[in-house]
Amino acid sequence: MEEKNLAPSGYDKSQLESKGFLPETAIQDFPIRGHKVALCIKRRRWEVKASGELITRDWDLVRKGARMTTEFGTFLKGIFG
Secondary structure (H helix, E strand, O other): OEOOOOOOOOOOHHHEEEEEEOOOEEEEEEEEOOEEEEEEEEOEEEEEOOOOOEEOOOOOOEOOOOOEEHHHHHHHHHHHO
16 A cells, blocks of 8 residues: 655645655554455655655554554454453
């Protein structure tokens, strides 16, 4: 899955230049029909033309210390405590 080339909030698209992607992140999600699901996420990065600063969106998608989505981690924590 690739993040769409839409400017982050607070920035105008004319102020930014797409600079490709960050390294791919692989996460595990809820099983589908008893099968494991691995998602490969590619996040974009942009350069602010005026300052040269590189920016990305802050995603709270993967739970810290785990390789699964936050929702799946919360689900498992509810079941196993």
